[in-house]
Amino acid sequence: AQSVTQLGSHVSVSEGALVLLRCNYSSSVPPYLFWYVQYPNQGLQLLLKYTTGATLVKGINGFEAEFKKSETSFHLTKPSAHMSDAAEYFCAVSFNAGGTSYGKLTFGQGTILTVHP
């Protein structure tokens, strides 16, 4: 069975500092990996995704993530935090193994990012 672990339910950084949100996954087949952001009382917005190809993926708002198969990780980074980055971030996994594996995302528990001025 697939699972996702996000290390740290809360991360606090200063404005302008590096943002690093950690995600590890467990999957028996090659995964598709995603990072979503959620603002209060809103839906989920896709930041970036990895399906195949280049392991370093760039997303919106200056975020990027690197798929490391050997470490089963997909950590999210941003070189310089902005106040508007304060939100909850979710790592998610799905996998392309056919049948009932389609259409289902498994999410981590989420990481709340706080940005201090």
Added chain:
Amino acid sequence: KAGVTQTPRYLIKTRGQQVTLSCSPISGHRSVSWYQQTPGQGLQFLFEYFSETQRNKGNFPGRFSGRQFSNSRSEMNVSTLELGDSALYLCASMEGWTRTEAFFGQGTRLTVV
């Protein structure tokens, strides 16, 4: 293209009642999936419909059901509401058979009193 539309945005129901939530996917998308989000359990997959057929189902009781219409719009029904059903219900729309990317609606906030 318009995004995923969920109605209503907010709902208050009494324990024991039933409720129906609606989701209109992005035009051309044939897959709709539903998720329940609560502070304690996080985001949990309910079920997914593709071309009017349920293709995948999460671990929820039979009180949770859904359907999809020929225009890909989907409804989710919860019968005999319990206090624990209070949650944000999110709908996601996906394109194509492999359904690799999910686009989410704003959600319906259900409160059971």
